Amino acid sequence: MDPRYRPRVGTRPRIGHNPRVAPTTGLIPSTPYVELDRQAWTRLSGSTPLPLTDADVQRLRGLGDPIDLAEVDAVYRPMSRLLNLYVEATTNLHEASSTFLREDSGGTPYVIGVAGSVAVGKSTTARLLRELMARWPQTPHVELVTTDGFLFSNAELARRGLMDRKGFPESYDRRALVAFLSKVKAGHAEVRAPVYDHVTYDIVPNERVVVRRPDVLIVEGLNVLQPARPTPVGSSEFAVSDFFDFSIYVDARASVVRQWYIDRFLSLRSTAFTRPESYFHKYAGLTDDEAVERAGRIWDAINAPNLVQNILPTRSRATLVLTKGANHAVERMRLRRL
């Protein structure tokens, strides 16, 4: 039996609940998601326009990601329509809440989280979304922040014995990230975030990005769907995702992402790693076999355990899960029912 369906034994659907009854089995789905294959998803785009060109997609895609305009049309046009509907509904909800509180609604930013493994293509998804949403008339001002800026500096990670745990929840200054999001959500005129440099593999001293009351803020990072840390009795702490209006988890099989990580490492070897300031400069001269071996070791020691222990368990918290196949194309979508 399809495990997503449980028998209708002595249970009645709740009022207002709209169970999707599997036509052949008469069973009620026990998943909170609607699952769609690529074709079904693509059909949902309706007449939503796609204001991007092939050149835009080439500019926005990450290293090693072969995404093209056809893929963006099939996957991101329906997503654009969905988000447009959600943003509009949320704006109405904010207005209702402000009417109740007798406050000025003041334009609360719509916050979207993008989560997933290292090397799964989160940055491509986040950049495409930023570009698409900024072209809507209602949300011209879209900002994108990556959570790597909230990693502790290498000096601090070394002090805490966490240099081999970069990307694990404990390697981030979560309190600073939560404070940043809470100020953006509260409508502060200017909120600053620290900046990470993948080339030097460290926080850039004295550099900040400034976020000025965006219509939409996209927050991209490995651990953005992590629940709040356990707190002592009598106290409480926010999770990063408490500030999200919508979240996307970019998913692919771990063995496939491992290969993407290795392929990217091979490309970086002849590009970013050749720069003397690159933290990985010592790997620029590796042979193919040595580079594959080294990348595989970094993956197996750091990124794979982080994926299995910390990132994957947060997938079920996302509003939308995009599942990619080995060729990077999105094959399946799961949208959380409201």
Ligand SMILES: Nc1ncnc2c1ncn2[C@@H]1O[C@H](COP(=O)(O)OP(=O)(O)O)[C@@H](O)[C@H]1O
């Ligand atoms: N060692 C590195 N040197 C330079 N750029 C890197 C390095 N590692 C990752 N990047 C770049 O950083 C970005 C984020 O990578 P990552 O966190 O793995 O997320 P994702 O691949 O899911 O977008 C990507 O654009 C990637 O190409």
Ligand SMILES: CC(C)(COP(=O)(O)O)[C@@H](O)C(=O)NCCC(=O)O
């Ligand atoms: C910087 C990262 C932790 C990603 O951070 P994020 O923006 O997702 O918060 C990751 O790209 C990374 O460098 N991981 C450490 C292991 C490695 O070098 O692949």
